[in-house]
Amino acid sequence: MSRLASTAGRLAAGSTTLARHRTARLTAWVARGRRTDLTGWRASLGCWARLLLLAFAVYLLWCVTSAAPNLMWLLTAAWLTAAWRAGKPTPQQALADTPAAPRDEAIRALLLDLMGEASAVHLRTVLAHLQEHGQWEGRTVSDLRAHLEALGIPVHLKVKAPGSKVPTRGVKRADLTPSPASAPVASTAPSTAA
The missing domain is CATH 1.10.10 (Arc Repressor Mutant, subunit A)
Known part of the structure; x- marks a missing residue:
């Protein structure tokens, strides 16, 4: 396997791992918003509030990166660094x-x-x-x-x-x-x- 292919493979594996970990953590955070002392739709209001908060955070990120597109380079570099670390072969x-x-x-x-x-x-x-x-x-x-x-x-x-x-x-x-x-x-x- 060439060096470029192994680098790409490590970044792809790391990105997948990173995305799964982030998704699992966010899902768990949203799920913790469910109240056990209530029943029906009222019990899930906390989950809906957390989902709205996440949607607002994504919207804010989109607004900031639209106003300053060069920020995407910094975000991309941060993601690639984290993916490189997460993709380290075990x-x-x-x-x-x-x-x-x-x-x-x-x-x-x-x-x-x-x-x-x-x-x-x-x-x-x-x-x-x-x-x-x-x-x-x-x-x-x-x-x-x-x-x-x-x-x-x-x-x-x-x-x-x-x-x-x-x-x-x-x-x-x-x-x-x-x-x-x-x-x-x-x-x-x-x-x-x-």
């Missing part, structure tokens, strides 16, 4: 190409641990578990699916797991065949931190 991306990597076994052990006695686990359950332990913040089920598939762990479209009435994307126990030498890993292990 060691796990290098390990993703190695099917017998120890991290692969740790991820398989984590999935089996989350399954318990069940025959499958939903990806949203895995993602929720990781985020409860401070990992994969701002990531989506699609990110997790891509990560698992890169490690050679098959993800099925419709998996039925205990406690859920609707089949959704997940991993089946039959596809996870850990080697006998692999040691079980505690469910709080930072095995899939990105």
